[in-house]
């Protein structure tokens with residue numbers, strides 16, 4: 001197991017989790033993710049697996065469509081650090097671009113066909 005640490009750009013939102021070494025990322029082609037273009041964790045984290053630390057009221061949430069998924073973002077720097085998934089509400093995927101230990105440009109990516117769901 002390895003510890004991964006992440007944050008938004010300004011540092012108001014920080015998170016950490018433990019997992020096996022991350023060797024690939026996931027992106028999604030739904031109308032939101034196509035615009036956001038983030039590389040995400042390919043598996044989900046249960047709420048107890050993700051430690052989140054927020055300074056003040058920096059954490060905002062965006063929802064659309066069936067309003068199941070919760071797309072969090074920092075209302076100071078605008079960065080998306082993690083979201084609660086639509087497929088398993090209450091579980092998280094994180095933005096690998098926010099993770100210190102990962103170079104998100106070197107990981108292979110799989111594209112999830114989220115367009116079919118929304």
Ligand SMILES: [Zn+2]
Pocket residue numbers: 008009010011012013058074075076077078079
């Ligand atoms: Zn921020």
